[in-house]
Amino acid sequence: MSHDGLRRSALPLHPLLNARFSPRAFSDRDVSEAELELVLEAARWASSSMNEQPWRFLVTRRGGKGHAELLAALNPSNQAWADKAPVLILNLVKRTLSRNGLENYHARHDLGLATAQLTAQATALGMGLHILGGFHADVARASFAIPEEFDLVSVIVLGFPGDAELLADNLKEREIHHSQRRPLNELVFHGEFNG
Numbered sequence: 277m278s279h280d281g282l283r284r285s286a287l288p289l290h291p292l293l294n295a296r297f298s299p300r301a302f303s304d305r306d307v308s309e310a311e312l313e314l315v316l317e318a319a320r321w322a323s324s325s326m327n328e329q330p331w332r333f334l335v336t337r338r339g340g341k342g343h344a345e346l347l348a349a350l351n352p353s354n355q356a357w358a359d360k361a362p363v364l365i366l367n368l369v370k371r372t373l374s375r376n377g378l379e380n381y382h383a384r385h386d387l388g389l390a391t392a393q394l395t396a397q398a399t400a401l402g403m404g405l406h407i408l409g410g411f412h413a414d415v416a417r418a419s420f421a422i423p424e425e426f427d428l429v430s431v432i433v434l435g436f437p438g439d440a441e442l443l444a445d446n447l448k449e450r451e452i453h454h455s456q457r458r459p460l461n462e463l464v465f466h467g468e469f470n471g
């Protein structure tokens with residue numbers, strides 16, 4: 277399925293935002309080194325509190341070092357489709373500020389910004405990207421000997437869109453009928469908070 281044909285919001289959002297969704301169908305097409313570098317470079321230029329840049333990305337390629345270990349840390353329901361994608365990335369944050377060792381309250385916020393930029397660049401390249409929280413952080417921490425000062429937050433499944441028809445029936449349905457959103461008036465308040 278091409279991302280170009282998708283349009284989710286009724287408003288004229290930028291096509292990069294309107295086309296994005298979290299796919300589960302990935303094609304055989306590999307991600308080149310140049311494409312991978314570009315999406316990581318997009319993340320690199322995100323803003324962050326005090327320019328701490330607390331994000332870290334542990335990149336693994338299907339058949340390459342660390343991939344089987346990261347795949348094994350995913351929940352089985354995610355493994356069932358994520359194993360087809362050529363790239364899995366473990367997203368981490370450094371918990372403390374480099375300047376004074378205090379807790380970085382905005383660390384996960386800033387990782388979110390960086391992954392949003394990564395996602396926009398990947399979408400611009402025609403790629404499909406699905407972020408996962410369904411993984412066992414303790415398993416991944418042990419597999420990669422990650423020090424305690426880093427939190428393991430999420431996993432990015434990255435590749436190129438595939439054929440939804442090849443998915444299992446329960447997943448096919450979710451691939452075709454994209455998720456909905458709350459209306460703006462449930463999310464936005466003007467001058468006072470009454471949520």
Ligand SMILES: Cc1cc2nc3c(=O)[nH]c(=O)nc-3n(C[C@H](O)[C@H](O)[C@H](O)COP(=O)(O)O)c2cc1C
Pocket residue numbers: 296297298299354407408409410411430454455
């Ligand atoms: C932090 C985070 C964790 C997520 N964890 C999972 C997951 O474990 N499994 C899954 O299939 N999707 C996961 N998702 C995808 C969300 O379910 C999806 O983004 C949401 O339903 C909205 O759909 P859309 O991205 O297609 O617009 C996660 C997304 C985020 C941002």
